Amino acid sequence: xxxxxxxxxxxxxxxxxxxxxxxxxxxxxxxxxxxxxxxxxxxxxxxxxxxxxxxxxxxxxxxxxxxxxxxxxxxxxxxxxxxxxxxxxxxxxxxxxxxxxxxxxxxxxxxxxxxxxxxxxxxxxxxxxxxxxxxxxxxxxxxxxxxxxxxxxxxxxxxxxxxxxxxxxxxxxxxxxxxxxxxxxxxxxxxxxxxxxxxxxxxxxxxxxxxxxxxxxxxxxxxxxxxxxxxxxxxxxxxxxxxxxxxxxxxxxxxxxxxxxxxxxxxxxxxxxxxxxxxxxxxxxxxxxxxxxxxxxxxxxxxxxxxxxxxxxxxxxxxxxxxxxxxxxxxxxxxxxxxxxxxxxxxxxxxxxxxxxxxxxxxxxxxxxxxxxxxxxxxxxxxxxxxxxxxxxxxxxxxxxxxxxxxxxxxxxxxxxxxxxxxxxxxxxxxxxxxxxxxxxxxxxxxxxxxxxxxxxxxx
Amino acid sequence: xxxxxxxxxxxxxxxxxxxxxxxxxxxxxxxxxxxxxxxxxxxxxxxxxxxxxxxxxxxxxxxxxxxxxxxxxxxxxxxxxxxxxxxxxxxxxxxxxxxxxxxxxxxxxxxxxxxxxxxxxxxxxxxxxxxxxxxxxxxxxxxxxxxxxxxxxxxxxxxxxxxxxxxxxxxxxxxxxxxxxxxxxxxxxxxxxxxxxxxxxxxxxxxxxxxxxxxxxxxxxxxxxxxxxxxxxxxxxxxxxxxxxxxxxxxxxxxxxxxxxxxxxxxxxxxxxxxxxxxxxxxxxxxxxxxxxxxxxxxxxxxxxxxxxxxxxxxxxxxxxxxxxxxxxxxxxxxxxxxxxxxxxxxxxxxxxxxxxxxxxxxxxxxxxxxxxxxxxxxxxxxxxxxxxxxxxxxxxxxxxxxxxxxxxxxxxxxxxxxxxxxxxxxxxxxxxxxxxxxxxxxxxxxxxxxxxxxxxxxxxxxxxxxxx
Ligand SMILES: Cc1cc2nc3c(=O)[nH]c(=O)nc-3n(C[C@H](O)[C@H](O)[C@H](O)COP(=O)(O)OP(=O)(O)OC[C@H]3O[C@@H](n4cnc5c(N)ncnc54)[C@H](O)[C@@H]3O)c2cc1C
Ligand code: SF4
Ligand code: SF4
Numbered sequence: 001x002x003x004x005x006x007x008x009x010x011x012x013x014x015x016x017x018x019x020x021x022x023x024x025x026x027x028x029x030x031x032x033x034x035x036x037x038x039x040x041x042x043x044x045x046x047x048x049x050x051x052x053x054x055x056x057x058x059x060x061x062x063x064x065x066x067x068x069x070x071x072x073x074x075x076x077x078x079x080x081x082x083x084x085x086x087x088x089x090x091x092x093x094x095x096x097x098x099x100x101x102x103x104x105x106x107x108x109x110x111x112x113x114x115x116x117x118x119x120x121x122x123x124x125x126x127x128x129x130x131x132x133x134x135x136x137x138x139x140x141x142x143x144x145x146x147x148x149x150x151x152x153x154x155x156x157x158x159x160x161x162x163x164x165x166x167x168x169x170x171x172x173x174x175x176x177x178x179x180x181x182x183x184x185x186x187x188x189x190x191x192x193x194x195x196x197x198x199x200x201x202x203x204x205x206x207x208x209x210x211x212x213x214x215x216x217x218x219x220x221x222x223x224x225x226x227x228x229x230x231x232x233x234x235x236x237x238x239x240x241x242x243x244x245x246x247x248x249x250x251x252x253x254x255x256x257x258x259x260x261x262x263x264x265x266x267x268x269x270x271x272x273x274x275x276x277x278x279x280x281x282x283x284x285x286x287x288x289x290x291x292x293x294x295x296x297x298x299x300x301x302x303x304x305x306x307x308x309x310x311x312x313x314x315x316x317x318x319x320x321x322x323x324x325x326x327x328x329x330x331x332x333x334x335x336x337x338x339x340x341x342x343x344x345x346x347x348x349x350x351x352x353x354x355x356x357x358x359x360x361x362x363x364x365x366x367x368x369x370x371x372x373x374x375x376x377x378x379x380x381x382x383x384x385x386x387x388x389x390x391x392x393x394x395x396x397x398x399x400x401x402x403x404x405x406x407x408x409x410x411x412x413x414x415x416x417x418x419x420x421x422x423x424x425x426x427x428x429x430x431x432x433x434x435x436x437x438x439x440x441x442x443x444x445x446x447x448x449x450x451x452x453x454x455x456x457x458x459x460x
Numbered sequence: 461x462x463x464x465x466x467x468x469x470x471x472x473x474x475x476x477x478x479x480x481x482x483x484x485x486x487x488x489x490x491x492x493x494x495x496x497x498x499x500x501x502x503x504x505x506x507x508x509x510x511x512x513x514x515x516x517x518x519x520x521x522x523x524x525x526x527x528x529x530x531x532x533x534x535x536x537x538x539x540x541x542x543x544x545x546x547x548x549x550x551x552x553x554x555x556x557x558x559x560x561x562x563x564x565x566x567x568x569x570x571x572x573x574x575x576x577x578x579x580x581x582x583x584x585x586x587x588x589x590x591x592x593x594x595x596x597x598x599x600x601x602x603x604x605x606x607x608x609x610x611x612x613x614x615x616x617x618x619x620x621x622x623x624x625x626x627x628x629x630x631x632x633x634x635x636x637x638x639x640x641x642x643x644x645x646x647x648x649x650x651x652x653x654x655x656x657x658x659x660x661x662x663x664x665x666x667x668x669x670x671x672x673x674x675x676x677x678x679x680x681x682x683x684x685x686x687x688x689x690x691x692x693x694x695x696x697x698x699x700x701x702x703x704x705x706x707x708x709x710x711x712x713x714x715x716x717x718x719x720x721x722x723x724x725x726x727x728x729x730x731x732x733x734x735x736x737x738x739x740x741x742x743x744x745x746x747x748x749x750x751x752x753x754x755x756x757x758x759x760x761x762x763x764x765x766x767x768x769x770x771x772x773x774x775x776x777x778x779x780x781x782x783x784x785x786x787x788x789x790x791x792x793x794x795x796x797x798x799x800x801x802x803x804x805x806x807x808x809x810x811x812x813x814x815x816x817x818x819x820x821x822x823x824x825x826x827x828x829x830x831x832x833x834x835x836x837x838x839x840x841x842x843x844x845x846x847x848x849x850x851x852x853x854x855x856x857x858x859x860x861x862x863x864x865x866x867x868x869x870x871x872x873x874x875x876x877x878x879x880x881x882x883x884x885x886x887x888x889x890x891x892x893x894x895x896x897x898x899x900x901x902x903x904x905x906x907x908x909x910x911x912x913x914x915x916x917x918x919x920x921x922x923x924x925x926x927x928x929x
Contacts, residue, residue, distance in 0.1 A: 034795065037795040037796065037845065037846060037847060038791075038795050040493065040495065040791060040796070040797050041491055041492065041493050041494075041495075041533075042493045042534060042595070042598075043493060043532050043533060043534045043595075043598045044595075044597065044598060046532065046598055047574070047597060047598060056506070056552055056553065057485075057488075058485075058488040058489060058533070058550075059484045059485060059487075059488040061488075063488075064488040067487055067488050067490075067491060068484060068487060068488065071487045076487060076500075077483045077484075077487055080483070082482060082483075082484045083484065086484065101787050101788035101791045101792075102788070102791035102792060102797075103788075103791070103792050
């Protein structure tokens with residue numbers, strides 16, 4: 001070290017007790033030092049990082065963020081407002097992890113930093129209330145989410161939406177939210193369990209018993225997709241159970257620093273699926289799946305749960321993996337041009353990238369159009385498009401340039417957040433008349449149920 | 461933090477957004493890819509034109525402020541660690557490929573272009589820019605030139621210095637210097653172009669470069685050869701070259717590297733072997749096929765236990781993946797990876813590897829050695845943990861011994877990473893007292909105040925060689 005490392009802030013000095021100092025201390029306590037040391041500062045992650053590409057600033061790169069964390073731990077700096085901003089500016093897409101030769105788990109470092117920030121950094125009362133409302137009051141409670149869904153549905157169906165747009169009330173909203181409102185799916189009071197119950201038997205040769213994670217937003221905004229997921233799994237030879245007592249996966253909590261809440265939700269899910277006696281836990285949302293496979297890490301300090309948590313993490317699969325391994329689906333002709341946008345958490349968190357693509361390619365008569373930079377984040381990133389609208393929209397518009405190039409009719413994604421963002425992108429870039437965004441599961445279902453018989457097609 | 465008067469002057473040149481002296485910016489420009497070094501600058505500037513570089517340098521020389529040029533900060537000699545404080549000048553906003561001249565076969569670029577970006581751009585035109593440091597995805601051409609970076613294709617195609625035809629650079633006093641041009645021949649005076657190549661940011665800030673391109677080879681093919689015996693591998697290397705075949709790539713991995721890579725990547729490497737060679741040839745298909753056949757024959761007759769020629773170009777890429785995986789594999793084993801850069805004449809490779817292993821045993825350290833066998837450029841890599849100060853001390857001693865051995869075998873202390881801070885104490889071993897005097901004279905001629913990257917290349921505390929201690 002060329003400069004001596006300054007002494008870490010003294011714990012007992014009352015003069016330096018500020019929220020930021022406390023944050024520094026907390027970071028020194030909770031950040032994974034091994035992970036920080038593993039970063040060899042090679043910079044290979046820089047071009048993979050959307051916020052670095054946006055700004056060109058080292059501080060907005062993975063290497064820079066790690067350096068800031070390390071500086072806070074080593075006492076080179078007291079974390080401050082800009083530290084918090086930098087951690088919040090990160091999309092959490094984890095593209096840096098995929099690029100990193102040293103296997104640094106940036107996602108964990110980010111969560112640890114955000115948890116410390118949530119606990120110690122100064123925060124306005126408004127922010128506190130909103131956080132509490134969303135993370136404790138809403139996401140973990142299916143009934144309440146459903147109520148919001150119902151209100152949304154009411155708003156959408158009652159003509160109120162029409163009124164809001166017609167009267168110009170919508171003009172009060174920032175433009176991207178106005179567009180968002182236009183692409184929001186019709187929310188539904190009826191989730192997957194309400195529609196098809198908690199059990200679907202397997203078709204054909206049995207491949208195992210699968211517990212389906214229905215998700216929170218997924219089950220309100222895209223309940224059809226959940227139903228389709230269960231049908232596809234059944235068609236591929238899996239017996240499907242959808243335990244009622246499952247809860248939110250906790251991804252949004254963990255990414256926003258609500259660590260304790262994330263722990264609580266993880267424990268509930270582990271118990272539920274363990275009790276359901278399943279061979280696999282299936283997720284159809286990349287964001288949820290990446291959280292599920294982290295459960296064993298999340299609960300590493302709870303020896304009593306350790307074994308169950310490890311089991312859970314090791315037996316979580318994305319729907320595309322199960323379908324790729326199951327009985328071949330009776331797919332029929334969909335003569336469309338289709339392209340695929342990776343979900344960051346599926347690709348970088350769960351390391352699943354081949355299966356969705358090969359499933360798409362397996363649809364008869366479909367033309368697969370590769371998407372240039374399909375692995376780049378779309379800018380949705382949880383609630384990032386609400387917290388950082390400008391960056392999010394800029395990233396999205398860049399993405400749409402590449403999407404346009406594919407000349408595809410259908411753009412496939414594998415995560416509700418990404419799906420909404422892509423719908424928004426299609427709206428923004430004026431592609432709405434000839435392109436639609438769908439979830440992989442919905443495309444496969446369409447091929448299975450509504451596709452033309454490929455033989456008839458060919459005879460024509 | 462910057463003095464407010466100086467900051468105001470810089471801001472008036474670059475604008476508010478491109479002059480930063482907050483803690484965040486200073487911390488994130490206090491390091492590069494070299495382990496164990498870190499030091500805070502007073503500020504960071506981001507120029508976007510030659511004029512802005514000139515203006516900043518004028519301000520800096522007026523106030524005696526150190527200036528550290530920086531591309532991606534991926535160098536491995538602590539060359540961008542601002543040991544004397546001052547300003548880090550980040551060149552990444554100057555990132556345009558200005559011209560690809562198909563008539564003269566040149567490319568003119570700004571310094572902040574990523575090496576790989578240039579590769580992709582010229583290859584689209586059927587042209588080729590051979591220098592390919594493993595860091596090419598992120599390293600900038602300015603950084604490559606300032607370090608004279610090499611790569612896997614060094615044996616056949618040479619390194620960065622063989623491809624720079626002309627430069628535009630700004631001197632410490634703000635004057636613009638132009639050297640060379642699109643000319644393949646030019647002997648007007650001293651070769652200032654070559655002097656700036658490898659100057660590690662100590663002579664001038666490079667603002668534009670004209671690079672030589674060549675036609676893109678039509679095909680490529682790879683083979684891998686396994687050895688029970690280090691000397692047999694070395695014999696193969698010598699025999700290939702003395703048979704007048706110049707493969708584009710001739711890479712070496714020792715036993716420990718093979719084991720680590722195999723445990724990580726599971727690509728079927730033979731863990732019981734002492735060494736493997738990875739050889740690639742490119743060019744017209746008939747030539748490539750003929751060369752591969754001859755190389756296979758040479759390897760078999762010089763003692764390879766197994767030789768496998770890739771059947772297609774894609775298979776070849778698979779073979780070379782072993783080499784590309786080396787870094788990732790090593791990086792995952794221990795937290796801190798110290799990758800060194802000793803180079804010996806290729807006939808001494810086996811001696812050098814043996815000596816490295818002996819030194820590792822002597823200091824009880826874990827070293828894996830791989831590298832560019834074709835040009836004798838070895839990367840003995842220490843797997844260690846920066847937090848273990850006692851072990852790091854042993855690492856440092858072992859390094860001194862390795863450099864000593866390299867020089868004894870007629871080699872050098874760095875083949876492609878540069879001297880920087882990390883190897884400044886050893887420079888005199890290689891260039892001698894006269895070499896140091898001449899080099900310091902050159903430095904003084906370019907930068908009399910010594911504001912450009914101070915503390916690098918030269919040191920006040922040279923190391924004594926063991927024999928003189
Ligand atoms: C994993 C890894 C693998 C590597 N593999 C190789 C390899 O195979 N071969 C090899 O040779 N190197 C290799 N390197 C080292 C490094 O990538 C090279 O030295 C590279 O050229 C540095 O480029 P950069 O843009 O990061 O420059 P920086 O590290 O930012 O700067 C390097 C030097 O150039 C100076 N500089 C930068 N821009 C300018 C400019 N415009 N004008 C004047 N001076 C300037 C700096 O002051 C500094 O002295 C590797 C590094 C890593 C981390
Ligand atoms: S998670 Fe994404 S945005 Fe955040 S540092 Fe990594 S690559 Fe950048
Ligand atoms: S790629 Fe990995 S090791 Fe390299 S700087 Fe980024 S996080 Fe650190």
